[in-house]
Amino acid sequence: MAQPVVELDRVGKTYYNGDVETPVLFDISFSIVPGEFVAIVGGSGSGKTTLLNLMGLLDRPTAGVIRVESQEVSQLDELKRAKARRDRLGFIFQFHYLLPEFTVLENALMPCRMRGREFEKSQEPRMRELLKAVGLEDKLKVRPPQLSGGQQQRVAVVRSLANEPAVVFADEPTGNLDSKSGRLVFDLMKRLSRESGTAFVMVTHDDNFALEADRVIRIRDGRLVGAPLGAIPSPERLGDSILRGGDRA
Amino acid sequence: MLSYFIRSVAFRHLRYSVSQSLLTIGVVAISVLLIIYLRTIIGGTQQRITQNTTGAIPHITVEPPERTPVGAWQLSNLGLDKDTLYVGEVVNLPKAREVIEDWRLWLPSLDAVDPEVATVSPIVTGQAFMNRGSRRQSVRVTGVIPERHNGIVEIEKNLDAGRFIGMVSGDVVLGQKLARDFGLKLRDKVRLVGPEGLTLNFSVAGIYTTGFGQVDDGQVFVTLRDGQSLLELGGSISSFGIKLTDLYDAENVARRMVPVFPFKVQSWVVQNPNLFRTLDAQGQTRDLILIMTTIASGFGIGSILVMVVTSKYREIGILKAMGATPGEIQSIFVLEGLLLAFIGCLVGVPLGVLLLKGLAAIRSVGPDGRVDAPFLIEIDPMLLLGASLVAMATGVVASYFPARKAGQVDPMQVIRGS
Numbered sequence: 289m290a291q292p293v294v295e296l297d298r299v300g301k302t303y304y305n306g307d308v309e310t311p312v313l314f315d316i317s318f319s320i321v322p323g324e325f326v327a328i329v330g331g332s333g334s335g336k337t338t339l340l341n342l343m344g345l346l347d348r349p350t351a352g353v354i355r356v357e358s359q360e361v362s363q364l365d366e367l368k369r370a371k372a373r374r375d376r377l378g379f380i381f382q383f384h385y386l387l388p389e390f391t392v393l394e395n396a397l398m399p400c401r402m403r404g405r406e407f408e409k410s411q412e413p414r415m416r417e418l419l420k421a422v423g424l425e426d427k428l429k430v431r432p433p434q435l436s437g438g439q440q441q442r443v444a445v446v447r448s449l450a451n452e453p454a455v456v457f458a459d460e461p462t463g464n465l466d467s468k469s470g471r472l473v474f475d476l477m478k479r480l481s482r483e484s485g486t487a488f489v490m491v492t493h494d495d496n497f498a499l500e501a502d503r504v505i506r507i508r509d510g511r512l513v514g515a516p517l518g519a520i521p522s523p524e525r526l527g528d529s530i531l532r533g534g535d536r537a
Numbered sequence: 538m539l540s541y542f543i544r545s546v547a548f549r550h551l552r553y554s555v556s557q558s559l560l561t562i563g564v565v566a567i568s569v570l571l572i573i574y575l576r577t578i579i580g581g582t583q584q585r586i587t588q589n590t591t592g593a594i595p596h597i598t599v600e601p602p603e604r605t606p607v608g609a610w611q612l613s614n615l616g617l618d619k620d621t622l623y624v625g626e627v628v629n630l631p632k633a634r635e636v637i638e639d640w641r642l643w644l645p646s647l648d649a650v651d652p653e654v655a656t657v658s659p660i661v662t663g664q665a666f667m668n669r670g671s672r673r674q675s676v677r678v679t680g681v682i683p684e685r686h687n688g689i690v691e692i693e694k695n696l697d698a699g700r701f702i703g704m705v706s707g708d709v710v711l712g713q714k715l716a717r718d719f720g721l722k723l724r725d726k727v728r729l730v731g732p733e734g735l736t737l738n739f740s741v742a743g744i745y746t747t748g749f750g751q752v753d754d755g756q757v758f759v760t761l762r763d764g765q766s767l768l769e770l771g772g773s774i775s776s777f778g779i780k781l782t783d784l785y786d787a788e789n790v791a792r793r794m795v796p797v798f799p800f801k802v803q804s805w806v807v808q809n810p811n812l813f814r815t816l817d818a819q820g821q822t823r824d825l826i827l828i829m830t831t832i833a834s835g836f837g838i839g840s841i842l843v844m845v846v847t848s849k850y851r852e853i854g855i856l857k858a859m860g861a862t863p864g865e866i867q868s869i870f871v872l873e874g875l876l877l878a879f880i881g882c883l884v885g886v887p888l889g890v891l892l893l894k895g896l897a898a899i900r901s902v903g904p905d906g907r908v909d910a911p912f913l914i915e916i917d918p919m920l921l922l923g924a925s926l927v928a929m930a931t932g933v934v935a936s937y938f939p940a941r942k943a944g945q946v947d948p949m950q951v952i953r954g955s
Contacts, residue, residue: 337952346858346949367862374860381952385855387546389553399859405541447859459952 292319293357293454293487294343300351301338301510312338313510316352320455323485325478327492327501335510336491337459343489344377344457345369357454374402378448378456378486380477382463384440386432392443393419393428399450411450418446422476438469445476455487462494470494539872543865546856547872554845558877561841565881565928566888568834572827572924573889578896579823581913583816587784590812591805593690593749595658595778596787597794598808599647600801601635636773643798647777650797651790656688656780661764663775666730667757669719676715677756678729680764683710689778690752692745699723699743706760708742712753716744729757731767739763748907831931838874839935846870846943853943854951863944870943874936875929882925889924890916 301313313335320326330336341347342354345361346369354362361372373379378399386395394401396415400408419428422442432440441461448456458477462470474497481488490501498504506513551558607615608628637643640659647657661680666673679686683702687693692701692710701710709727721727725741739759747753765771777800781787787804794802806813846853853866897914 341949341952344858346952367864370857370860370862372860373858377860379855379858381855381858383851385851385951387549387852387856389546389549398856401545402540402542402860402865408541 290321291358292321292355294320294489295355295358296343296352297355298352299342299349299354299362301335301342301347302350311510313342313349316512318505318512320487320489322454322487323481324487325481325502326487326489327498327504328489328507329492329495329498329504330507334507336507339507340457340459340489340491343455344379345373374399375451376454378451378453380441380444380448380456380458380461382460384432384437384444386440386443386447388432391429391431392424392435395432395443396446397450398447403451411452415446415450418449418480419443421480422446436469438465438472441465441469441473442476445473445480449480449484449486452484453486455489456481458488458490460491460493462492462497470497474500539868540865542861543868543872547869547876550845550849550869550873551876557841557845558880561838561877562881562884564834564837564841565878565932566885568830568837568931569882569885569924569928570889570892571830572927573886573920574892575823575826575830576920576924577893577914577916578912579819581915583819584915585913586812586816589749590809591784593747593752594805594808595689596781596784597779597791597802597804599637599777599779599794599798600775600803601637602799602801604635636770636775637777637800638771638773640774640777643777646798647779650794651781653781653783653786653790654779655782656685656778658682658685658689658778658780659761659774659776660686660778661761661768661770661773661775663732663764663768665732665767667715667719668728668730669721669726672719674715674718675755676711676729678731678759678764678767679756680759680761680768682761683758686758686778689780690747690749692743692747692752692758695745695747697744697746699741701743701745701758704742704758704760706763707738707740708760709739710743710745710758711741712756713744713746714754715757716741729759729767731769733769735767735769737763737767746907831927834928835931835935837935838877838932839939841877842870842874842936842939843942845873846939849943850946851951853946854948857946858948858952866946867940867944870940871933871936874932874940876932878929878932881932882928885928886921886925890921 296316296318299313299316300311303310303312316339328336328339338347342349345354345356345364348364348369349362352362353360356372356376361369364372387398390398393412393415396419397408397411400411400415416425416428419425422445424439424442424446427435427439432443435443441464445461448458456477461477462473465473477488477490478500480486490497492498613621644657644659648654658681663678665676665678667676683692683704687702697713699710704710709729711721716722719727721741721744723741723744727739727741728736729739730736745753759767761774765773781790784805788806791802791804791807857863857866893914893916896912897910899911900908901911903909
């Protein structure tokens with residue numbers, strides 16, 4: 289049975305603004321195992337991005353426990369969460385937000401740069417290979433403004449793998465691209481997930497992409513709902529720890 | 538220490554935003570240039586005014602204490618001798634002429650009184666008439682030991698002819714203007730008539746131009762002995778003049794001397810209160826301008842960095858999401874402020890030095906016909922270093938607030954594109 293990379297146990301989130309309480313997520317429990325490609329779907333305001341932020345250690349839950357690689361991370365302070373993100377997590381956002389001052393290769397290596405010059409150097413050959421694999425081998429020295437939107441998002445996908453993360457969180461990574469570029473980026477993420485054995489968690493509005501995920505987590509009004517949409521991963525691959533708690537609902 | 542990540546992002550920001558960087562560097566360079574220029578020019582002017590005032594006078598004057606004569610009938614006013622009744626005419630008592638008789642005993646003590654003391658010169662001084670042919674003019678006679686007094690007023694260096702150090706009894710050394718008025722040349726004879734009518738003959742041993750009006754016009758130097766004879770002071774002197782290594786320490790040294798010597802000890806500061814007040818006011822004005830300039834430069838750096846932070850809001854958010862800590866983000870922008878200030882100094886300091894050297898090279902002809910530099914300029918390396926440190930400290934302080942703002946960017950807001 290594969291050890292989960294991310295586990296959520298009865299996680300809830302409530303925002304407080306003075307005396308006003310706004311509950312956003314309720315009693316969420318599930319796990320993600322290495323190499324799994326998970327899609328989170330739900331309507332606007334359903335809480336899927338909040339869920340992604342909690343898993344990505346950008347925010348802290350107000351209830352429950354989150355573990356990354358078996359380590360409890362729910363209540364880490366800001367500095368420790370930043371370090372955990374830097375070392376073990378990858379991110380892809382709807383807007384790629386590459387740094388215009390740096391070349392494509394430097395942008396892809398940015399998470400490594402945060403960990404020091406030596407680490408960056410050690411990862412450079414791998415990142416060159418990855419950029420070559422996504423068809424950007426002739427753009428390594430080019431700055432982001434000279435690339436198309438699809439190309440920039442491909443750089444962002446490669447960047448998310450720079451620090452060899454346990455899991456990559458993607459928040460509507462195709463949302464800002466035309467359908468062709470969106471398809472390219474999605475296929476790329478799936479391929480890299482398969483090849484690298486890195487788990488991907490993708491928030492998406494697009495049911496077509498969700499159907500191609502190993503598993504779909506549907507969220508409505510802050511709760512996990514219904515049967516998983518799309519393919520249910522085989523127990524041999526994912527282990528029986530995946531479908532737990534709210535996911536079984 | 539600043540990590541590779543912080544350094545590389547800060548450097549790259551500056552290199553990529555050339556126009557913003559150049560603008561900030563320009564602001565810093567101008568403020569550094571202003572600091573150097575104002576301090577040197579105003580400092581030079583102050584030094585020149587001070588030198589002009591103190592160049593021809595001792596930094597400290599040691600005189601006999603003033604004693605006002607008291608009549609026996611006035612003793613009761615002072616609380617003394619209350620019971621005696623005096624009968625007679627009340628007269629105004631003339632002030633006794635105060636002199637220092639035992640000056641030879643005091644001279645070694647004064648020489649050694651303070652490490653700051655450079656020269657002590659015993660002086661006799663008084664009014665006399667100078668006669669030559671039909672021409673007659675009141676002059677101030679100063680009897681000195683030339684070797685000592687040359688440390689008070691540099692006569693020897695400013696001689697147009699003859700000698701000052703080495704003058705002997707019967708020699709007189711006078712200013713060029715006085716010599717011209719009397720048509721005197723070296724070795725010409727001239728007669729001095731003392732206040733008591735004593736007449737002595739002198740031979741012109743030296744003619745000088747010091748540039749100090751009070752020395753060049755209406756003053757003649759004779760030996761101490763001749764001065765004592767002409768003014769009929771016996772073996773006494775009128776005062777001691779003291780020159781210090783640091784004229785600005787005169788008041789402190791004078792204060793230290795007061796309890797030690799039974800004389801009236803006064804520094805040039807007390808003798809020239811208006812000058813001191815003027816210099817003080819000028820210094821305060823200069824400091825105010827410098828503070829304003831520094832603040833303006835700080836606002837310049839700060840406002841440009843605020844713009845940079847605002848324009849890089851999204852990139853900052855992504856860096857934070859990827860694991861950059863608030864401290865690292867803050868350090869990036871503080872380092873940018875420091876670097877901009879540092880480069881501004883590298884530009885501003887040479888510009889300031891160049892400007893000052895240009896001003897120092899200017900020559901103008903004064904009213905006395907002497908060619909002189911209108912600006913007294915001494916380039917002080919400590920000032921250059923100080924101005925640079927002030928500018929860099931301003932850069933750090935000014936960048937702190939935008940940097941803090943950058944450190945507080947919430948990645949979650951950025952991710953959603955809000």
